[in-house]
Amino acid sequence: DIQLTQSPSFLSASVGDRVTISCRASQGISSSLAWYQQKSGKVPDLLIYAASTLQSGVPSRFSGSGSGTEFTLTINSLQPEDFATYYCQQLKTYPQTFGQGTKVEIK
Amino acid sequence: EVQLMQSGAEVKNPGESLKISCKGSGYSFNTYWIAWVRQMPGKGLEWMGIIFPGDSDTTYSPSFERQVTISVDKSISIAYLQWSRLRASDTAIYYCARLKATRVGTNAYYFHGMDLWGQGTTVTVSS
Numbered sequence: 001d002i003q004l005t006q007s008p009s010f011l012s013a014s015v016g017d018r019v020t021i022s023c024r025a026s027q028g029i030s031s032s033l034a035w036y037q038q039k040s041g042k043v044p045d046l047l048i049y050a051a052s053t054l055q056s057g058v059p060s061r062f063s064g065s066g067s068g069t070e071f072t073l074t075i076n077s078l079q080p081e082d083f084a085t086y087y088c089q090q091l092k093t094y095p096q097t098f099g100q101g102t103k104v105e106i107k
Numbered sequence: 108e109v110q111l112m113q114s115g116a117e118v119k120n121p122g123e124s125l126k127i128s129c130k131g132s133g134y135s136f137n138t139y140w141i142a143w144v145r146q147m148p149g150k151g152l153e154w155m156g157i158i159f160p161g162d163s164d165t166t167y168s169p170s171f172e173r174q175v176t177i178s179v180d181k182s183i184s185i186a187y188l189q190w191s192r193l194r195a196s197d198t199a200i201y202y203c204a205r206l207k208a209t210r211v212g213t214n215a216y217y218f219h220g221m222d223l224w225g226q227g228t229t230v231t232v233s234s
């Protein structure tokens with residue numbers, strides 16, 4: 001199985017901050033990576049697919065980059081509604097594993 | 108409306124069987140892969156397996172193979188997840204999700220991500 005390691009696991013940030021979350025794959029996955037946001041008690045939402053393509057309806061303050069084994073999710077100017085847990089997922093091979101999650105909390 | 112509607116919460120005893128469902132509507136159900144994802148209490152997302160309703164092509168995560176069965180009835184646009192003998196450790200929320208994918212060959216797909224999710228089914232297994 002391909003392992004995905006997110007860092008940090010937890011971060012505390014303020015409204016307006018720029019936030020960066022990293023996702024490292026145990027082997028190369030080209031650009032087959034997606035990012036999801038899950039608010040507390042809610043269903044996950046797709047934010048980014050193919051490493052850098054914004055899903056329809058997702059605000060442009062979210063962006064993704066990377067390929068191979070190193071990926072980044074960036075949130076520019078963090079908004080109150082962005083406090084949530086973020087997961088990366090590789091879709092290159094089965095099983096299509098998730099990272100362990102990064103919880104973004106209010107400082 | 109494009110949606111995946113899952114069956115309601117279940118409370119079961121250890122050793123019992125269970126089948127939960129996920130009904131797609133508002134889109135061509137048979138042409139999109141459906142995945143099942145587990146979320147144990149307070150934990151992250153775990154990919155369980157995937158099925159293509161058009162031909163029932165199914166792949167399981169090694170962690171869940173032999174623990175669950177994924178199936179589909181394409182005539183009524185419903186995917187299923189079932190257990191023959193539940194354990195307390197199966198207590199979790201189970202999500203179905205549609206996969207956004209591009210066909211890149213006769214039987215090959217480039218998967219983009221899970222773009223539509225069911226509301227989740229909470230399964231509680233306790234004596």
